[in-house]
Amino acid sequence: MNLYLAPVQGMTIAGYRNAFARIFGGIDEFYSPFVATADHKKISTSLLKDILPEHNAAQVKVIPQLLGNNGDDFSIFSSAIYEMGYKEINWNIGCPFPMVTNKKKGSGILPYPDMIENFLDIVCARKPYTLTVKMRLGLESSEEGLRVMEILNRYPLGGVIIHARTGIQMYTGSVDPDSFEALASACRHQITYNGDIFTYDDYIRVSKRFPYIKNFMLGRGALSDPFLPALIKGKTVPPAHKMSMIKEFHDEIYMYYQNILSGDKHLCDKMKEFWSYISVHTDRDGKLMKKIKKCHTSANYLQAVNQILCSPDGWSGTPLR
Numbered sequence: 001m002n003l004y005l006a007p008v009q010g011m012t013i014a015g016y017r018n019a020f021a022r023i024f025g026g027i028d029e030f031y032s033p034f035v036a037t038a039d040h041k042k043i044s045t046s047l048l049k050d051i052l053p054e055h056n057a058a059q060v061k062v063i064p065q066l067l068g069n070n071g072d073d074f075s076i077f078s079s080a081i082y083e084m085g086y087k088e089i090n091w092n093i094g095c096p097f098p099m100v101t102n103k104k105k106g107s108g109i110l111p112y113p114d115m116i117e118n119f120l121d122i123v124c125a126r127k128p129y130t131l132t133v134k135m136r137l138g139l140e141s142s143e144e145g146l147r148v149m150e151i152l153n154r155y156p157l158g159g160v161i162i163h164a165r166t167g168i169q170m171y172t173g174s175v176d177p178d179s180f181e182a183l184a185s186a187c188r189h190q191i192t193y194n195g196d197i198f199t200y201d202d203y204i205r206v207s208k209r210f211p212y213i214k215n216f217m218l219g220r221g222a223l224s225d226p227f228l229p230a231l232i233k234g235k236t237v238p239p240a241h242k243m244s245m246i247k248e249f250h251d252e253i254y255m256y257y258q259n260i261l262s263g264d265k266h267l268c269d270k271m272k273e274f275w276s277y278i279s280v281h282t283d284r285d286g287k288l289m290k291k292i293k294k295c296h297t298s299a300n301y302l303q304a305v306n307q308i309l310c311s312p313d314g315w316s317g318t319p320l321r
């Protein structure tokens with residue numbers, strides 16, 4: 001069984017992935033947040049800085065992800081990525097944000113199988129790397145995904161990751177296991193399940209429902225509970241050690257952002273995002289998040305979070321909300 005960390009824009013960047021792998025483990029491959037392709041004749045390294053090998057620990061397996069609907073642009077970006085040493089690249093056809101979908105990108109391309117065919121004709125004719133796809137059930141309905149799967153089946157892909165929601169659901173509502181099953185059975189490629197694995201019991205439920213699925217991608221569940229992937233792999237951490245590991249993780253990410261962001265405000269805003277996930281297991285009464293939201297200086301921020309980070313019983317094994 002393989003576990004993958006889902007790409008989460010603004011969160012699962014190089015510093016986060018490196019710290020996660022070293023401190024918590026349990027993840028076999030880390031998908032990078034998407035880079036949007038565009039009409040560039042030459043790709044400057046600043047566009048790809050998150051995946052530059054010098055920013056990524058050698059033992060962390062990263063799968064770069066690209067978003068776009070133009071096969072020529074994609075090929076230029078993917079050549080540059082291949083030249084950095086990556087052998088696998090993921091195509092995002094799942095992003096649900098209207099700014100993306102309105103341009104027929106992300107899940108916005110799912111109602112247009114002809115565009116997908118045209119894209120894959122161009123990309124697959126040239127690619128020396130393995131191409132994988134991350135998709136949703138459809139933009140508005142799972143019938144769209146089934147039509148797309150007929151096209152995907154015709155190309156030499158390394159696998160398909162399915163987030164079991166439609167694009168218009170965004171991140172709300174529930175996943176749709178029946179539609180996932182229909183799409184997975186129609187797919188001749190290796191499938192990865194993605195969506196709403198927040199606890200060990202969620203993982204057990206999904207793996208029992210789909211015993212033929214061997215790959216699982218975790219996003220918000222792993223960001224909220226970084227012990228979850230290792231737990232799924234059978235490794236438990238004594239509860240008394242958990243908060244010190246969270247502190248180590250927090251401090252590494254804080255330092256990482258301190259080095260790359262200018263000004264306390266940006267740093268505090270970034271760390272608020274970090275806590276929006278971690279607080280699910282640490283903030284019993286909502287007071288911590290309220291305090292963090294009010295912080296605009298690093299001194300205030302550190303004062304607010306150190307109390308919880310230094311409390312040995314600050315971690316709740318089950319989600320608090």
Ligand SMILES: Cc1cc2nc3c(=O)[nH]c(=O)nc-3n(C[C@H](O)[C@H](O)[C@H](O)COP(=O)(O)O)c2cc1C
Nearest residue numbers: 006007008009033034092163195196197218219220
């Ligand atoms: C804030 C945010 C940013 C995301 N960014 C990306 C992204 O860059 N690329 C991508 O394929 N999916 C992205 N996703 C979707 C996740 O990778 C994942 O498919 C989704 O959260 C469902 O999995 P989960 O229920 O385990 O979180 C993002 C999700 C969130 C909440």
